[in-house]
Amino acid sequence: MATYYKLRCCVTGHEKDVRALTALAIPDNSVLSGSRDVTAKVWVPNESDNGFHEGHVMSGHSNFISSVCYMPPDETYPQGIILTGSNDSTILAFTLNSPAPIYKLEGHTENVCALTAGKFGTLLSGSWDKTARVWLRQKCVMKLEGHQAAVWGVGIMPEHGYMLTGSADRTIKLWKAGRCEKTFTGHEDCVRGIAVLGSGEFLSCSNDSTIRRWAITGDCLQIYYGHENFVYSISILPNGQDFVSSSEDRTVRVWRDGSCVQTIPHPTMSVWTVCVLGNGDIASGASDGVIRVFTTEGSRVANTEELTAFDTAVSTAEVPTQVGDIKMSDLPGPEALLNPGKKDGQTKMVKTDAGKVELYHWEASTSQWKKIGDVVGSSGGSQATSGKALHDGKEYDYVFSVDIEEGKPPLKLPYDIKEDPWFAAQRFLQNNELSPLFLDQVANFIIDNTKGVTLGQGPPQVSDPFTGGGRYVPQAAGGTGTTGGADPLTGSGRYVPGQTNTKGTASNGVDPFTGASSYNTKGTGTTTSKDNSYFPLKTFVTFETANPQQIIGKLKEFNIKVDQSMQVEESDIEKLSALIDGTSTDTLNTLEKMLSWPNEMVFPALDVLRMCVLTSLNKIVCEKDGLVDKLVKFISSNVGPTQMLALRTLCNMFKGQTGEKMCVKHRDFILTSALNCKASTNKNILIALATLLLNYSVHLQDKLDPEAKSQCLIAAGNVLENTNIDSEAGFRLLVCIGTLIDSDPNMKELARSINAKTVIFPLKKRAEPQKLIDCATFVFNVL
Numbered sequence: 001m002a003t004y005y006k007l008r009c010c011v012t013g014h015e016k017d018v019r020a021l022t023a024l025a026i027p028d029n030s031v032l033s034g035s036r037d038v039t040a041k042v043w044v045p046n047e048s049d050n051g052f053h054e055g056h057v058m059s060g061h062s063n064f065i066s067s068v069c070y071m072p073p074d075e076t077y078p079q080g081i082i083l084t085g086s087n088d089s090t091i092l093a094f095t096l097n098s099p100a101p102i103y104k105l106e107g108h109t110e111n112v113c114a115l116t117a118g119k120f121g122t123l124l125s126g127s128w129d130k131t132a133r134v135w136l137r138q139k140c141v142m143k144l145e146g147h148q149a150a151v152w153g154v155g156i157m158p159e160h161g162y163m164l165t166g167s168a169d170r171t172i173k174l175w176k177a178g179r180c181e182k183t184f185t186g187h188e189d190c191v192r193g194i195a196v197l198g199s200g201e202f203l204s205c206s207n208d209s210t211i212r213r214w215a216i217t218g219d220c221l222q223i224y225y226g227h228e229n230f231v232y233s234i235s236i237l238p239n240g241q242d243f244v245s246s247s248e249d250r251t252v253r254v255w256r257d258g259s260c261v262q263t264i265p266h267p268t269m270s271v272w273t274v275c276v277l278g279n280g281d282i283a284s285g286a287s288d289g290v291i292r293v294f295t296t297e298g299s300r301v302a303n304t305e306e307l308t309a310f311d312t313a314v315s316t317a318e319v320p321t322q323v324g325d326i327k328m329s330d331l332p333g334p335e336a337l338l339n340p341g342k343k344d345g346q347t348k349m350v351k352t353d354a355g356k357v358e359l360y361h362w363e364a365s366t367s368q369w370k371k372i373g374d375v376v377g378s379s380g381g382s383q384a385t386s387g388k389a390l391h392d393g394k395e396y397d398y399v400f401s402v403d404i405e406e407g408k409p410p411l412k413l414p415y416d417i418k419e420d421p422w423f424a425a426q427r428f429l430q431n432n433e434l435s436p437l438f439l440d441q442v443a444n445f446i447i448d449n450t451k452g453v454t455l456g457q458g459p460p461q462v463s464d465p466f467t468g469g470g471r472y473v474p475q476a477a478g479g480t481g482t483t484g485g486a487d488p489l490t491g492s493g494r495y496v497p498g499q500t501n502t503k504g505t506a507s508n509g510v511d512p513f514t515g516a517s518s519y520n521t522k523g524t525g526t527t528t529s530k531d532n533s534y535f536p537l538k539t540f541v542t543f544e545t546a547n548p549q550q551i552i553g554k555l556k557e558f559n560i561k562v563d564q565s566m567q568v569e570e571s572d573i574e575k576l577s578a579l580i581d582g583t584s585t586d587t588l589n590t591l592e593k594m595l596s597w598p599n600e601m602v603f604p605a606l607d608v609l610r611m612c613v614l615t616s617l618n619k620i621v622c623e624k625d626g627l628v629d630k631l632v633k634f635i636s637s638n639v640g641p642t643q644m645l646a647l648r649t650l651c652n653m654f655k656g657q658t659g660e661k662m663c664v665k666h667r668d669f670i671l672t673s674a675l676n677c678k679a680s681t682n683k684n685i686l687i688a689l690a691t692l693l694l695n696y697s698v699h700l701q702d703k704l705d706p707e708a709k710s711q712c713l714i715a716a717g718n719v720l721e722n723t724n725i726d727s728e729a730g731f732r733l734l735v736c737i738g739t740l741i742d743s744d745p746n747m748k749e750l751a752r753s754i755n756a757k758t759v760i761f762p763l764k765k766r767a768e769p770q771k772l773i774d775c776a777t778f779v780f781n782v783l
Contacts, residue, residue: 020034020272026096027042028279035289036064038062039065040057089112110394118163162175187208248270261364316373544652546580552574582614613653654698660699687728731769
């Protein structure tokens with residue numbers, strides 16, 4: 001007869017959801033937790049009773065903790081290392097004696113939601129940025145790329161040298177030495193967790209409510225059915241074959257010999273995580289911030305009073321469930337509970353005489369139906385938590401549907417309550433290649449439809465506020481008479497270096513470095529692998545494409561919206577076209593006033609400045625006091641269009657001697673700020689950052705300034721390493737590195753010492769574009 005788990009204790013101390021748990025070897029049978037309250041804690045068993053006390057508190061993240069991991073002891077750390085992954089995109093390391101981190105691992109660009117430790121100090125991390133990373137001795141040694149969505153689960157099979165990643169793209173990938181050897185398909189929704197068994201097998205759990213057992217050959221050996229909602233976590237029991245799982249269906253389930261033998265209901269909606277302790281007890285972490293420990297050992301079972309309190313909490317919990325299409329008259333009465341259940345955990349809704357709907361589940365250990373809550377409404381089958389929704393494998397408080405064009409599927413607009421609405425709006429426009437013209441409208445839509453809500457509330461039912469009707473039509477918005485969703489910054493849907501510039505030079509599809517369709521020395525429009533025509537680059541690269549009419553229109557629109565004290569005469573705005581052309585300085589004061597507008601509205605003024613410094617006005621404008629300070633402030637604004645245009649303006653300043661001199665004078669100040677953008681997911685920001693570094697390399701190539709060259713080289717390598725780099729940005733960074741090392745042996749040696757080849761090599765393996773592959777090959781060969 002199977003041994004059943006009973007409550008040992010409830011551990012309180014976290015203020016918000018407990019998102020991750022893992023067992024610790026030191027102290028014995030202790031547990032590590034990570035929470036949305038931005039702390040991680042070690043809980044140590046009490047000597048006097050069956051409970052746990054708070055033994056160690058760790059902090060240092062700027063956002064909630066999503067994953068935790070324990071690195072076994074070694075000579076350097078005899079008590080092991082605690083690692084925490086966070087929504088702030090970083091991983092922090094702690095010791096049992098250190099409440100503050102002993103080091104930080106940076107490289108991921110989004111939530112680090114999965115961690116696992118391997119042999120010899122190896123760490124594997126998974127992130128919402130669609131990648132997994134392998135870390136060794138505090139350095140990222142491999143970046144595993146190939147998934148199309150967030151990497152939610154990771155695992156290491158040390159006996160085979162394999163690594164596993166499970167993703168919201170519904171697949172699992174098996175990796176060896178950084179190469180994907182096999183892709184496992186079968187799950188019908190996001191893969192949320194992975195647990196490694198012996199003998200070349202592993203388990204995966206999914207939002208499709210199932211758990212699957214796999215062989216490394218690619219065969220699915222078994223599918224485990226039983227959970228009724230997302231399965232978040234799995235952990236292996238001491239015998240190495242059986243396991244436990246946790247789910248959005250409010251339960252932890254125990255699986256033995258391929259079957260669910262026990263269902264443990266919880267008095268809260270989301271049971272985020274479960275782990276097995278060293279003594280075989282199991283611990284769960286849930287959305288109510290409580291850790292619950294269960295045991296099969298009679299001496300550790302909670303007393304009768306605590307067991308009764310737990311049962312009462314479970315039975316009185318309100319259970320959101322989808323009953324919208326179920327008629328009350330169709331539900332059975334209490335007499336349905338006279339018939340035994342068919343399996344442990346089977347649920348049944350029963351209508352009471354008082355008109356309420358109660359939810360029961362069959363408890364095999366006692367052979368009876370047990371009430372687990374009152375049905376109160378619908379949470380929706382796509383919810384990740386009560387009120388949480390999934391989009392592209394990530395959790396959000398809201399996911400709005402926005403109709404763009406008649407006859408086409410609506411676009412999804414995800415948003416978190418704690419997020420800046422302008423940032424969310426910017427991300428939506430970028431991801432769907434929509435014009436920045438609509439930034440304020442999208443942000444205001446978010447603000448209007450989330451007023452007065454708190455974290456965790458479900459999204460309201462709204463019609464599309466952009467038009468007052470049921471769909472959002474970009475062509476009708478903007479207030480400037482523009483059509484087609486054109487980008488007001490460039491006059492197109494996005495920045496394309498070769499579009500028509502203000503001087504009327506047609507260069508569609510032309511490479512901005514050489515004026516040809518590709519980088520070559522023969523003018524044939526094709527690149528060969530024999531000729532390096534990429535570096536050293538001798539001329540500065542600038543951003544010269546603009547649509548003055550759209551810029552002026554956007555300035556007029558924002559002029560009405562800013563505070564009255566910041567407004568300017570509309571007739572003066574019209575005159576700004578003379579600044580763009582470089583034909584007059586009469587409206588410089590007007591431009592200066594508009595450059596004090598709020599960060600989310602200043603970008604069209606920055607666009608005027610960007611064009612102005614390309615002209616003969618470069619000297620007058622760049623000598624203005626505080627210009628560099630203003631641009632650096634804009635780079636730090638976290639408003640995408642503003643950051644991008646500030647970086648582009650700095651790039652364009654190199655066009656004139658005065659501007660170049662100012663950029664060189666303030667190099668350290670500028671680059672320190674600009675490098676904060678290295679983790680951006682906006683490819684236009686990354687291209688602008690790469691171009692800025694490239695222009696510094698052009699200036700430095702014939703200078704005897706090893707400090708400046710070193711700063712530029714290291715920065716370029718850092719950006720290449722720490723971003724899922726866009727091909728154009730990557731190409732410009734390669735040209736930057738090539739220009740610096742081409743004829744300087746010291747820079748070559750520095751590049752080798754920082755292992756630049758390790759970040760350049762993957763670019764050689766890209767499928768396209770050819771210029772990126774060729775340039776990476778040339779730089780690699782020089783090193």
